[in-house]
Amino acid sequence: MVLLVVVLLVSLAAGSKATSVPDVVTALRGQGDVHLQAVVESRIPRTVLGLVVGGALAVAGVIIQGITRNPLGEPGLLGVNVGAAASIVTATGFLGLSAGSATVWTALPGGLLAVLVVYLVGGHRSGGSVVPLVLAGAVVSAFLGAYIQAVTLTLPEVFDGYRYWVVGSLAGRDLSAVVEILPFVAVGTVVAVALAPGLNSLALGESTAVALGTRTGRVRAVGIGAATVLASAATAAVGPVAFVGLAVPHVVRSLVGSDHRWTLPYSLVLGGVLLVAADVVGRVVARPQEIAVGVVTAFVGAPFLLLAVRRMRAGT
Template sequence: MLKKAPWLIGALALLIGVLLLSLAVGAKPLSLGEVWSGLTDSGSSGHTVVHDMRLPRTLLGLLAGAALGLAGAVMQSATRNPLGDPGILGINAGAAAAVVSAISFLGVGSFLGYVWFAFLGAAIVSVGVYAVGGGRSATPARLALAGAAVNAALYSYVNAVSLLDTASLDKMRFWSVGSLGAAQSGTVVRVLPFIAVGLVLALLLARPLNAVAMGDESARALGSNPAWTRAGAMVAVTLLCGAATAACGPIVFVGLMVPHMVRAVTGPDLRWMLPFCAVLSPALMLGADVIGRVIARPSEVQVGVITVVLGGPFFLYFVRARRIAAA
């Protein structure tokens, strides 16, 4: 326990550093003094940039990053699938397809209006992919293939709706690739309760999921109910992925990369893994967002594009490493 605590403190320090970078770096770079003035002095020249634009963006990245990292760790444990990620297995795509449908066909335009559609889409796809992949007998490869097929179908649908509905295209084009650029303080306030409930539920499931990872019979012997544990895990993943996707669009690979990096420090114990993921996932998310702001000044590259660029090689390396290990 004492060996992991310094690592967690270091992870918190890294997150704080990235939070400060997110507030200071952008089309107009600011010093830490200007950031502080922008946060505390409404009359300062940087108040609008820091308080009204970068602060909501940073807080949304903090919440959405933690949500996606926790969702990935819970999915990998509940399905015993090392490739578990809300983006790879199609859950983000399900939420995105439901939100796009609500925007285009029902005229829904507010977060509170379409977050429920995001939950519905995420829940349907999570159950569907798990069933198509083979349920309890699902292998990582079958789940990944099922998720890839669902992803391809749903994102084709999202793109088709976006192209056909020109009135909604501007509203959806940045959101559909995953972006923090349109974050507002109201969005942060509205998404917080959903992510908080999902986060608490995920942390409460750490011990039962540890038992389920050893097999259903062992879990029952330890006093856990595998069916209820998996159901609770699906609820947590739906809340976390649905809220994050509704707020900033579908963002992939955060839930895949961070749990694997964390596991190298904590081992498979979710009582340590989940807190580490909740700290390091937003650090990755906001770090990717800062990179996107810097590499295309004065414009920017959406965070969803950066996470794909970072996560794609990681995914290929991980799959190749597993094949070599299995050979």
């Protein structure tokens, strides 16, 4: 939480115009230079949005890794992100929607449909094995990725809007984007926390979980639904942002262990910290221009993941 507060203050201070943290605190109190207050207020929406989106992606990553028992699991593993992107491309190309004005209701149908197809193809009668589920996710993701390329290359006006949205960026968003996705993120997070005991049982193996009385099918279905809502809301708000859902659960497990009652809330906080920190880096390194947060997350997240893997190996 201390790290979170520090990152939020730095995010409000960083930008094309450098501002000190004491000046930020003064501006938040409604004191000091009026122009400085306006600059700080303009940075609040992207900071809050980064916090919410990063937490949503991290919690979705914990759920997917817990359900599939795959350390490389993330929402994209089951086609959630590419399904949401395909839904937005369809609305942009055939319904006249601008990619920059994509809403949760635009992205959610594609994410849900992609996951439903993956579950029906690979998980419906898999006998508890997660391998068919993962393979089905890869096939659906490849198909939808080809569909997105076909639409964007065929319709230049779709490509012009989509190429800015697809890199993932917090720039140009206001608090209305936060208000729109916050109910979805809140519901998805509450469901995830409620599933923590079931996810702990799944971590012990299919047969052990069943012996403990866990309804594994229900846990998987509800967990996949929660992860889909979280990832689709995040994707609609800022575009596809990779690596957060993959790296953050590893870092958290290296700190607090594998108990999902701890990993879920810690991931919620650390996911927001990571995404806001990546946004700060993107604003600073190319000043006065900026690099989209979706580009920076790979560079910021990779060292975290490598550190987590090394610590996990040291503990075995």
